[in-house]
Amino acid sequence: MLSFEVCNAARLRRDARYDGRFFTAVKTTRIYCRPVCPVKHPLPRNVTYYPTAAAAEAAGYRPCLRCRPETAPFCPAWNGTRSTVARALKLIDGGALERGSVAALADRLGITSRHLGRLFERHVGASPQQVATTRRVQRAKRLIDTTDDAMTEIAFRAGFGSVRRFNAAFAALYGRSPSSLRASSRGRR
Template sequence: MLSFDVCNAARLRRDARYDGRFFTAVRTTRIYCRPVCPVKHPLTRNVTYYPTAAAAEAAGYRPCLRCRPETAPFCPAWNGTRSTVARALKLIEGGALERGSVVALAERLGVTSRHLARLFERHVGASPQQVATTRRVQRAKRLLDTTSDTMTEIAFRAGFGSVRRFNAAFADLYGRSPSSLRPKGRGRRN
C-alpha cells in the first residue's frame, strides 16, 4: 500500500496515474471514491486510504455513485467483456465443456449462453464449443507426438467423449485420421 502522504497528494491533484491503485474512504459520509472523483475534496483528517475497493467495503464504506469505484482500472468491470471471456477461456481450459454444456458455462459466468456466444464471436472469433474442440485437438496432437498411448487412450485423455468424435474432429480439421498424423514407429495400434 502506498503511504498516506502519497495517496493524499494524488487525491488532491486528482492524479489519474493513481486511479485504481488506492481508494479514498471518507469517515463522515461512509463513502469511498477513486482518486479522480470530481466531488469536492473532503478534509484530510476525515479520509482513510485502502488498497482495494473490497477493503473499503469490508471496513463499512459504500461506493460513490459519482465516480463509480467498481469501474476503476485493474478491476474486472473496467476490463469489461474481455474479463468475462478470459474467465470463460480459463474454465474451458480446465475442462468445463468436457463435463458440461455451454449453457452451464454461461450460468457459471452469470450471463446467458447467447450473450456468451456474442462475446466469444467479438473477442475470440469462434464459439465456446469451437474453442473447446480446438484445445482438445491440440492436446490430442501433442499426445500423438509425445506418447505411445493407443488412439482410444489419447481420445479420452484429450477430453473427447468418444473415439468417434475424436476421429471426426481430426477429419474436420486435418482431413485425415489421427493415426495418420502420428510419427512413424510411435504407439500401439488399436
C-alpha cells in the same frame, strides 16, 4: 499499500496514474472513491486509504455514485465483457465443456448462452464449443507428438468423450486421422 502521504498527494492532484491502485474512504460520508473523483476534496483528517474496493466495503463504506469505483482500472468491470470471456476461457481450459454444456457454462457466468455466444463471436471470433474443440485437438496433437500412448488413451486424456469424436475432430481440422498424423510425424523424426 502506499503511504498515507503518497495517497493523499495523488488524491489532491487527481493523479490518473494512481487510479485503481488505492481507494479513498471518507469517514464523514461513509463513501469511498477513486483518486480521480471530481468531487470536492474532503479534509485529510477525514480520509482513510484502502488498497482495494473490497477492503473499503469490508470496512463499511459504500461506493461513490459519481466516480464509480467498481470501474477502476485493474478491476473486472474495467475490462467489461472481455472479463466475462476471459473467465469463460479459463473454465473451458478447466474442462467445463467436457463435463457440461454451453448453457451450463453460461449459467456459471451469470449470463444466457445466447449472450455468451455473442461475446465469444465479438472477442474470440468463434463459439465456446469451437474453442473447446480446438483446445482439445491441440492437446491431443501434443500428446500424439510427445508420447507413444494408444490413440484411445490420448482421446480421453485430451478431453474427448469418445474415440469417434476424436477422429472426427481430427479429420475436420487436419483432413486425416490421428494415427496417420502420428505416422507422418514419426517419419519426419
